[in-house]
Amino acid sequence: MKLTGKKELIEIIKKKIEEEGAISFKDFMDIALYYPDLGYYTSDKEKIGGFGDFFTSSEVDKAFGQLLAKQFAEIFYKINPKEKFQIVEIGAGKGYLAYDILQTLKTEYNEIYQKSEYILIEKSKYHIKTQKELLKDFEIAKWVESLESFEDNSIEGVIFSNELFDAFSVHIVEKQNNILYEIYISLKDDEVIEIKKEASKKIIDYFKELNVELPEGIRAEVNLIAKDFIQLIGRKLKKGFVITIDYGYPSNELYKEYRPRGTILCYHKHKYSENFYQNVGLQDITSHVNFSALKYFGEKAGLNFVAFTDQAHFLINLGIMDIIAQLQENDDYKSYERINRLKTLVLPGGMGEKFKILIQAKNVADIDLESVKILPYLSQRYKI
Numbered sequence: 001m002k003l004t005g006k007k008e009l010i011e012i013i014k015k016k017i018e019e020e021g022a023i024s025f026k027d028f029m030d031i032a033l034y035y036p037d038l039g040y041y042t043s044d045k046e047k048i049g050g051f052g053d054f055f056t057s058s059e060v061d062k063a064f065g066q067l068l069a070k071q072f073a074e075i076f077y078k079i080n081p082k083e084k085f086q087i088v089e090i091g092a093g094k095g096y097l098a099y100d101i102l103q104t105l106k107t108e109y110n111e112i113y114q115k116s117e118y119i120l121i122e123k124s125k126y127h128i129k130t131q132k133e134l135l136k137d138f139e140i141a142k143w144v145e146s147l148e149s150f151e152d153n154s155i156e157g158v159i160f161s162n163e164l165f166d167a168f169s170v171h172i173v174e175k176q177n178n179i180l181y182e183i184y185i186s187l188k189d190d191e192v193i194e195i196k197k198e199a200s201k202k203i204i205d206y207f208k209e210l211n212v213e214l215p216e217g218i219r220a221e222v223n224l225i226a227k228d229f230i231q232l233i234g235r236k237l238k239k240g241f242v243i244t245i246d247y248g249y250p251s252n253e254l255y256k257e258y259r260p261r262g263t264i265l266c267y268h269k270h271k272y273s274e275n276f277y278q279n280v281g282l283q284d285i286t287s288h289v290n291f292s293a294l295k296y297f298g299e300k301a302g303l304n305f306v307a308f309t310d311q312a313h314f315l316i317n318l319g320i321m322d323i324i325a326q327l328q329e330n331d332d333y334k335s336y337e338r339i340n341r342l343k344t345l346v347l348p349g350g351m352g353e354k355f356k357i358l359i360q361a362k363n364v365a366d367i368d369l370e371s372v373k374i375l376p377y378l379s380q381r382y383k384i
């Protein structure tokens with residue numbers, strides 16, 4: 001298959017291969033998604049929503065942000081911050097979720113709003129621009145370049161993300177004859193060829209630490225950025241909660257014979273494919289998150305496990321059914337439309353089940369949260 005997509009990016013990939021030889025799939029994905037100004041996430045291109053390539057829960061309905069604001073209010077009273085209550089959103093995309101959270105805090109929890117700081121950390125300059133425009137009326141919103149700029153043990157509040165970890169560049173591995181290989185790519189007469197090289201010690205140690213034995217013959221992704229990122233979050237948090245919302249599974253469910261090609265997919269104009277080498281820079285590439293890894297590596301950085309749930313249970317515990325009931329009282333088309341959107345957020349087999357929520361905490365005495373009061377039934381495979 002020929003590399004197609006943005007010419008400048010293709011030239012950059014070709015040059016790298018000419019200079020270095022085969023490059024890892026992870027390096028290819030990094031260029032395709034994050035090469036400065038040209039990558040999928042770093043360029044000026046509509047990505048999320050009807051005119052983009054995929055929808056996120058933030059775009060479906062404002063209730064998602066309203067209920068998260070309610071969750072943050074509960075956290076505020078639990079941790080009773082000495083200084084400002086810090087709400088840190090990482091990878092906020094267009095900023096819609098931040099808008100709904102800030103709007104709710106300002107109107108319904110103004111005491112908390114006045115004592116808070118809403119910090120956005122975003123890698124894409126394009127998204128920072130849209131966020132700044134959208135959030136210009138919220139005086140408590142501010143932008144910080146990266147989590148590294150915080151001192152260790154300094155954040156008091158909540159660090160959260162929606163669909164961040166699935167967007168990190170991943171290594172792809174394959175187990176053959178009991179040997180773990182990593183996928184590299186090279187070019188032959190302009191055609192992409194995949195090459196297998198024995199996996200590095202870092203990758204082998206990752207599976208060893210997680211106590212995972214990959215089934216023979218399958219491919220899987222290794223998200224080493226996620227491993228480092230959750231540890232960074234753990235180091236920076238002084239007191240509070242970490243809420244990670246994304247699609248994914250625990251290890252037991254992720255690495256199965258019935259997922260022989262792993263979970264990595266591309267999204268282009270709302271269609272998914274496994275054509276990673278087409279539309280380079282013009283399509284999203286994403287993989288499911290390993291929540292067992294976030295739990296395990298988070299614990300190593302001081303994050304205690306609180307709960308693992310799905311989006312349906314999370315939102316129902318927070319009161320989405322009350323919002324639906326109120327809307328049912330208004331006998332009009334707009335409310336009917338909103339009810340349908342709200343149902344989308346909690347649909348079994350859809351967003352309600354596909355999206356999971358991992359909650360971790362550090363230095364908090366009382367970790368009981370309303371949002372995880374009733375948990376989904378989890379079979380052994382889903383135990384984190």
Ligand SMILES: C[S@@+](CC[C@H](N)C(=O)[O-])C[C@H]1O[C@@H](n2cnc3c(N)ncnc32)[C@H](O)[C@@H]1O
Nearest residue numbers: 041056058091092093121122123124162163167
């Ligand atoms: C799939 S989008 C999700 C956007 C948003 N949270 C939503 O719900 O619509 C992933 C976002 O994470 C950002 N991102 C990726 N890596 C990042 C990093 N290391 N730090 C901050 N943002 C990052 C991307 O630029 C993009 O805006």
